[in-house]
Amino acid sequence: xxxxxxxxxxxxxxxxxxxxxxxxxxxxxxxxxxxxxxxxxxxxxxxxxxxxxxxxxxxxxxxxxxxxxxxxxxxxxxxxxxxxxxxxxxxxxxxxxxxxxxxxxxxxxxxxxxxxxxxxxxxxxxxxxxxxxxxxxxxxxxxxxxxxxxxxxxxxxxxxxxxxxxxxxxxxxxxxxxxxxxxxxxxxxxxxxxxxxxxxxxxxxxxxxxxxxxxxxxxxxxxxxxxxxxxxxxxxxxxxxxxxxxxxxxxxxxxxxxxxxxxxxxxxxxxxxxxxxxxxxxxxxxxxxxxxxxxxxxxxxxxxxx
Amino acid sequence: xxxxxxxxxxxxxxxxxxxxxxxxxxxxxxxxxxxxxxxxxxxxxxxxxxxxxxxxxxxxxxxxxxxxxxxxxxxxxxxxxxxxxxxxxxxxxxxxxxxxxxxxxxxxxxxxxxxxxxxxxxxxxxxxxxxxxxxxxxxxxxxxxxxxxxxxxxxxxxxxxxxxxxxxxxxxxxxxxxxxxxxxxxxxxxxxxxxxxxxxxxxxxxxxxxxxxxxxxxxxxxxxxxxxxxxxxxxxxxxxxxxxxxxxxxxxxxxxxxxxxxxxxxxxxxxxxxxxxxxxxxxxx
Ligand SMILES: Cc1cc2nc3c(=O)[nH]c(=O)nc-3n(C[C@H](O)[C@H](O)[C@H](O)COP(=O)(O)OP(=O)(O)OC[C@H]3O[C@@H](n4cnc5c(N)ncnc54)[C@H](O)[C@@H]3O)c2cc1C
Ligand SMILES: Cc1cc2nc3c(=O)[nH]c(=O)nc-3n(C[C@H](O)[C@H](O)[C@H](O)COP(=O)(O)O)c2cc1C
Ligand code: FES
Numbered sequence: 001x002x003x004x005x006x007x008x009x010x011x012x013x014x015x016x017x018x019x020x021x022x023x024x025x026x027x028x029x030x031x032x033x034x035x036x037x038x039x040x041x042x043x044x045x046x047x048x049x050x051x052x053x054x055x056x057x058x059x060x061x062x063x064x065x066x067x068x069x070x071x072x073x074x075x076x077x078x079x080x081x082x083x084x085x086x087x088x089x090x091x092x093x094x095x096x097x098x099x100x101x102x103x104x105x106x107x108x109x110x111x112x113x114x115x116x117x118x119x120x121x122x123x124x125x126x127x128x129x130x131x132x133x134x135x136x137x138x139x140x141x142x143x144x145x146x147x148x149x150x151x152x153x154x155x156x157x158x159x160x161x162x163x164x165x166x167x168x169x170x171x172x173x174x175x176x177x178x179x180x181x182x183x184x185x186x187x188x189x190x191x192x193x194x195x196x197x198x199x200x201x202x203x204x205x206x207x208x209x210x211x212x213x214x215x216x217x218x219x220x221x222x223x224x225x226x227x228x229x230x231x232x233x234x235x236x237x238x239x240x241x242x243x244x245x246x247x248x249x250x251x252x253x254x255x256x257x258x259x260x261x262x263x264x265x266x267x268x269x270x271x272x273x274x275x276x277x278x279x280x281x282x283x284x285x286x287x288x289x290x291x292x293x294x295x296x297x298x299x300x301x302x303x304x305x306x
Numbered sequence: 307x308x309x310x311x312x313x314x315x316x317x318x319x320x321x322x323x324x325x326x327x328x329x330x331x332x333x334x335x336x337x338x339x340x341x342x343x344x345x346x347x348x349x350x351x352x353x354x355x356x357x358x359x360x361x362x363x364x365x366x367x368x369x370x371x372x373x374x375x376x377x378x379x380x381x382x383x384x385x386x387x388x389x390x391x392x393x394x395x396x397x398x399x400x401x402x403x404x405x406x407x408x409x410x411x412x413x414x415x416x417x418x419x420x421x422x423x424x425x426x427x428x429x430x431x432x433x434x435x436x437x438x439x440x441x442x443x444x445x446x447x448x449x450x451x452x453x454x455x456x457x458x459x460x461x462x463x464x465x466x467x468x469x470x471x472x473x474x475x476x477x478x479x480x481x482x483x484x485x486x487x488x489x490x491x492x493x494x495x496x497x498x499x500x501x502x503x504x505x506x507x508x509x510x511x512x513x514x515x516x517x518x519x520x521x522x523x524x525x526x527x528x529x530x531x532x533x534x535x536x537x538x539x540x541x542x543x544x545x546x547x548x549x550x551x552x553x554x555x556x557x558x559x560x561x562x563x564x565x566x567x568x569x570x571x572x573x574x575x576x577x578x579x580x581x582x583x584x585x586x587x588x589x590x591x
Contacts, residue, residue: 025558025559026553026557026558027557028556028557028558028559032555032556032557032574033307033555033556033557035307035308036307036308036309036420036555048559056564056569057559057562057569059588059590060549060550060563060588060589060590060591061549061550061590061591062550062552062559062560062561062562063358063550063551063552063558063560063561064550065356065357065358068357069357070357070358070552072552072558072560074558074559074560074562077559077562077569078559212590220357221357269357271553271557272357272358272359272552272553272557272558272560273357273358273359274351274418275309275420275553275555275557276309
């Protein structure tokens, strides 16, 4: 059977050979694990969150294992957009797997500038806008928690690039559907969700927070039911494609998101547990649609909603 | 870097003292054994209940294609040695999950392993005399280094430190041809043991030494680091560091630390660093 049965379109001009995407921050800049994994078979790769200037990130410890998942406070350590363009993108241009650049800024203007720098760069197939960053101008509040701010960021990016724009939503909000609708109206081609949930741990022997940054983001199996319900909610109220993410560890998890209405899925923490997971999920999806006699994975999108 | 299912050939208790038990595990992993360098490590899957793999140094390799790991499992009933003591009554400690699981793996089972990872130690061509400083379980990567150095014709002095003599690596497993100094915190001085700390002894064994390699508790590495450059330690020191890891593969930036050479990933750019480059406040587990 042809492989095109897994093909999905996540945005105008962004068609993926399969719906399995490596989530930002868990796949580096693409080829770090080339010895272990044929990463070119992924649907897409989203690189580490990128800022205008290189960032050093947060103090150690940055990763703490907790029941059902992990907490991280990496703090967007990255090489900065200039190095990304000169050192990483040229290799990406030779790969058949599309690379999407995840961007983060402290101001609306920074998001716009990041997008215009990436516009037209060979090797970059799209932008994922991480709006879970603090808005320094608005007193550190996250862009992602307010529909108006989220829309401002989205339109700043939209105006600065012709690349497909995916806006990545934060779950740390009261009404994720309102944010999703706001960014859709502001010109997003797709939304991805969810980013990590705010969390922390305490080392009782040291009487100190486990993470050097005190708080961080929870990811992994523990967040899957939350992510799934948010995808369900958002897919019911926007027309643009929804990319599901959060605790996906196997093909069945991925199918749940697809059946909730996701066009594609992002796999994050599972890559740290086992770098083969994303490819295993692709194989699992292929087996599932064959076994169920389904021609195209898109036929399953939202199947559970009927 | 390879990922494989390695067959466990043996997995036995090697020694035990109040505080911890050390296990020696031998797995068949020819693709890893063939390309490993001293100071490199592997990420081991530690069962379905622990999400993250655990980093363990390559302790030794056998030409038949086997890799050895030496790992410490904290005894659950051990007296609490941390700064703040609390009664264990009613407190169920969950730390040590991964290594405890590992210690129960039966020979014949398969373990999912990724390795070799990281940079490893580098022995200079002209280093005819090496000093190895091991604190506790820090001996794990240094044994492979000692074996390699001896095979390259270098002289090796190993200072092995332990809290009590039951914690010392058995003589029968030491590579032939090395000079061993046993340093124990709680023992009377005699011909076999020196009472004290590894760092007390280093300055006494520097004659003719070209390079120093260290692995052990952070306090020990910091103490060595404070002596580097002054009279006590005049030779270059390479130290193997420990921080919490996510992937171990260089992709997640969970292990990055600020160093005098900029940001460095312990799993990829390390775990072995020139001790002068380390800013100790940045290294925390
Ligand atoms: C490069 C490297 C090489 C190592 N080599 C050895 C070795 O050869 N022998 C050995 O006994 N130990 C070694 N360690 C330490 C070993 O990785 C930890 O003891 C182990 O991860 C503890 O896991 P746990 O589940 O038993 O403990 P838990 O406390 O339950 O672990 C919880 C989390 O913290 C992490 N963690 C806890 N302690 C450490 C630590 N000291 N270093 C890094 N992560 C830690 C665990 O990996 C896990 O993610 C090495 C560490 C590193 C970074
Ligand atoms: C170590 C780590 C680093 C991450 N870095 C980023 C990042 O730079 N930008 C971003 O948008 N999301 C980042 N994320 C969030 C993931 O992309 C993903 O949204 C989240 O972890 C939930 O999915 P999961 O449960 O499959 O991991 C990171 C997650 C982890 C675990
Ligand atoms: S542990 Fe992931 S980059 Fe080092």
